[in-house]
Amino acid sequence: MLQIIKSYLKFLYNSKNQHGVHSPFVFDLVTKCFYDKKQYPEYAVLKKYRKSLLANKNFIEVTDYGAGSKIFKSNKRQISKIAKTAGISPKRAKLLFRIVNYFQPKSILEIGTSLGLATSALSLGNKKAKIITLEGCPNTIYLCQLELQKFNINNVECVQTKFEDYLKNFKPETLNSKHQIFNLVYFDGNHSKQATLDYFELLLPTITNETVWIFDDIHWSTDMEEAWKIIKNHSTVTVTIDTFQWGIVFFRTEQKKEHFIIRV
Template sequence: MLFQIKSYLKFLWQSKNEHAVHSPFVFNLLTKCFYDKKYKPEYAILKRYRNELLQNKNTIAVTDFGAGSRVFKSNIRQISKIAETAGISPKRAQLLYRIVHYFQPETVLEIGTSLGLATSALALGNPKAKIITLEGCPNTIAVAKIQLEKFNCNTIECVETDFLSYLQNCQQKTESYQLIYFDGNHSKKATLDYFELLLPTITNETVWIFDDIHWSADMEAAWEIIKNHPKVTVSIDTFQWGLVFFRYEQPKQHFIIRT
């Protein structure tokens, strides 16, 4: 916790808003997407999705996986508590919706479904997008499937899998995902493994979002490597998330942005 507080204070000191941004691409993203304060009807759906989970007092066995198939821990948890503490926040879910709505990706990959809170935001952002969401825990993804079907999120393929094995196979197929949301394993090694495995799939329109980039010293180190990678042209640090773009026409730039 102390590490995160120090990281956040450093972030506040260095961060800017749209007035300090001279890249037209990033300026438009901030003003038309990040800082869009207009109410969206989809926000009510996201709220209902969350509230149903918060009212669900059933318990399930939750298994957290590390890199590969190595099990970190397994315990019994109440669904409402998982939604309260482990899921994406309401504010972040709305931002994720806006990002997807802004870029309109046709293909989306989510690494880490959990209960589908972020998945629902991805689906609502572009109802026509083909979405694949990966989860290692069979019980949480079972809850997510039921919930997503109830809310008519019909373009989503929920896959119970070991992330690393799936992505190794994905690399062999060289599938292309226009947007990827990385929220499956907050460790340096796993994050960098996923990054390297998915690099062959990038296009000029690709958007990658990494969750919890300041969660730990290891995650900060992973973020430094990612944003400095020669194929990454534009990177945005919002403290909670790191966004990277691979736009060939853009000069290499890094932005630290308050949201």
């Protein structure tokens, strides 16, 4: 906890709003997307989706292949508490919706489904997008499928798998023209340094100039901060944005290499 507080204070000291941004691409993203105050009708769906999970007092056994939980001490967890404490926050769900709505990616990969709070935001951002979401735990992904059906969210394919087993299909030696190219990837499945870097490397063969990657919890631990630093400095990466909760990565070759710390 102390590490996160220190990181947040450092973030506040270094962060800027749109007035400190001199890149036209990032300035437009900040002003037209991050700071968009429009009340989208999809926000009401996101709220109802969350309310449905918060009302579910049943318990499930969670299979956790990631870095573990700082909140739950047992793998037997109440659904409402998972939604309240472990899922994406209402504010971040709206921002994720806006990012997808802004870029309109045709294909999306989510690494770490959980109960589908972020999945629903991804879907509602572009209802025509093809979305694949990966989850290792069979019980949580089953619940997510039920919730998505309840809200008529039909453009999501839920895949129960270990992330590395799915992502190894994107190694250069196995990649072919039939494989899915993802315009946006949301990394929220394993908050450890090595796993994050492994997923980054495994998906690099799929990038295009328009690719957007979002890494969750980049300040979750010193290990995650180290992973974020390595990603920022990678030769293929041009623009990066640190919003504290997320690290957003672009591979736009026309942009000079630049890092932004933005309050959202």
